[in-house]
Amino acid sequence: MASQSRLVVGLVGGSHLVNHAYFMLLPPVFGPLRADLGLTDAQLGVALGAVGVVVTALQLPFGSLSDSRGRTPVLAISLAFGALGALLTATAQSYAWLLAASVVTGVGIAGHHPAHYPLIGAATTPDTRGRAYSVHGFTGALGFAVPPAVVAAAATLGLDWRLAIGAIAVVGAVYGGACLLAFDRYVARDITHPTSDADRAGRSPGRDRSLLDRARRELRSVVASPPIVALTVLWFLTSAAGWGIKQYTATLLSTGYGFPDATANVAVSAMLTVGAVVIFGGGYLTDRYAAGPVLVGGYAALVAVAGLLSLGTVPVVGAVALVLVLSATVDGSRPARAALADALSTDDAAGKNFGLLTIGISGGAAVAPPVLSTLVARFGVTAAFQAIAALGVVAIALTGVVLSASGTALVGRIQPGD
Template sequence: MVSDAQSRLVVGLVGGSHLVNHAYFMLLPPIFGPLKADIGVTDAQLGIALGVVGVVVTALQLPFGSLSDSRSRTSVLAISLTFGAVGAILTATAQSFAWLLAASVVTGVGIAGHHPAHYPLIGAATTEDTRGRAYSVHGFTGALGFAAPPAVVATASTLGVDWRVAIGGIAVVGAVYGAGCLLAFDRYVDAAITHPTNERTRESDEPLPTRIRRELRTLLSSPPIVALTVLWFVTSMAGWGIKQYTATLLSSGYSLPEATANFAVSAMLVTGAVLIFAGGWLTDRYSPGPVLVGGYAALVAVAGLLALGTLPTLGALALVLVLSATVDGSRPARASLADSLSTADSAGKNFGLLTVGISGGAAVAPPVLAVVVERAGVEAAFWAVAAIGVVAIALTAGVLHLGEGGATETVQPGD
């Protein structure tokens, strides 16, 4: 039996890793302007670089998941934290578009490993009556990770420090945390948590490609889970559109200084992180369906109003503050809905497919929205986000119908 102290340690270590990995995921958007000025890349090329990260993350989800289940969760965690830090260093030193693409590939490898390691570690270290709170911490720290790079870059800009120093600082902090995290797991966490059971290890004798194909066929045989995966895909697209272009919209559309716009984005993401807890409470009280529909309706309204470009500056800042929360606040509801559509022996595999939806959205949104911005302006990207909100409402209705009325089980917040 896992002690309370060890359980708290694992949740804390994994939460810190989630923050670091999400910071790596958010490295590029705050430095779009400096990258264009310093190495001469275009908006489309920046979108491609950010999309490459998502492609790599998507491609490696199931392989890393199989490695975590069959060998060692901490080995996947080590790959994640190491490659993430190296990718951040390469980003900080980028001198060309090709260099930036290479940095994106390495960063993507690092980011790809964090969910396949995190969720099994938390599951092994917690009990049924504490797991929901553990996943709330996990979701909260991940949201803070998204908020960190805009704040760091904005602070550096205010102090007259070069953006390369800011990104390099994130890399150094991440590397130091990674070393301490892995050392703590090695010294203080039982092997029963960090390694799979003997039964799972024996299953690893099946060739990895064969196992992945078999598991994928099983996952795709559930229409509600497939529909929910598409929902996670489109909401991931909306979330990345918000993260990628809110600062640009505030700068170009509302004439705010770049540093102020990045501070506003950080404040927006922190607000979204806090409201994850509110989303969990509302889901428990009212069920996932109303929370999802309400959140996506708010997304449509807020993104549409910002896209008009006619709001007073304070009004725009007020709406930006809650923009990310329209997506983040629904995370517990989406997780609860997935939980209710899963059996005891399929929840892990289902979440793996849903994570592919998340990372797939992260791969598709940046290049697609970059083209939209280049051809029609940043306001058009927010009209696209509002349209995605309409699609999300329709998909939610479809998932609830396929799942025969939706979910009422206990929420387990996650990404």
């Protein structure tokens, strides 16, 4: 990648790490919040849910703003509100205060995908985009691990949880300022600001219609694209499968294969680490061949691995080997999904499209818990993995629908010079 492309990917990757850290602020401090503020588990669940509701609700508005006004204004809102939300969380003195902090944090988190993906798409070429998206995915995975690690380190040192969350807020704010300054000084405007049809015609996009009319028109334009709608459902399915893998793999190893709980949890940690690293392999394969083969291969592996584990008859060594690659079957295809979405998006619709796709991610994470927990309660944990395998089958079929509807072939491609 050219130097400016590397700079954009690095800056966006750092922003992804920071935003995902904001997403994980509350779970590591549930215990202190119960003790300090006298909160119940239900109240903490509402506070955590408020973040997700705000993130989902603002995807299309932020996507529209990203497409009409620029990627960096949305990035600035995201980084500023995220840091402010973290600071409010660290200083919360009441439940109402914590709820307000959750809403502010949600506003910050909501802007990162509608800004990040279009920035990467504009800064890279088709033969480097998969690897760029793999960096984005890897830094996001690191971000989820930051708050638990920082809170644990603070507790080990005898420091208050508020200092830990406050430190994340300060570091995030400093990074946000440096990131935005770098974009302003070193990144070309044609990367940070899209060119719409209206701009090319020399007129303001909103001059001849009301804000409400524009919002309706933009929503219709997004949902009227069959490939994007189908891809949104695909992101929903993979989000649901990923949630099930993370939540129930330790239980499967414990109840289905007789692993001690501690060993099962270590195996899950190793599985997630392998998945994060395999993201880079998925990016490389996407660039070398095409998104289609990577997606189909990943989902086929998901079907095979989840299906075999659900049998409960795999030898212990084999079960460990399968678990280590289980998360990678989904994580490795993430760069391909993003690259395919970018290929299906025009420059002035990428923000809205990725906003809609993020709603698919949020929807999968919201639907999977009640559905899979019901299956586990009635039929045992192996039923969850049978369901995950079934999601993989549907994902393969839907990938074919997306590629067919977009006129993209499933066959691979060789990049020039290979």
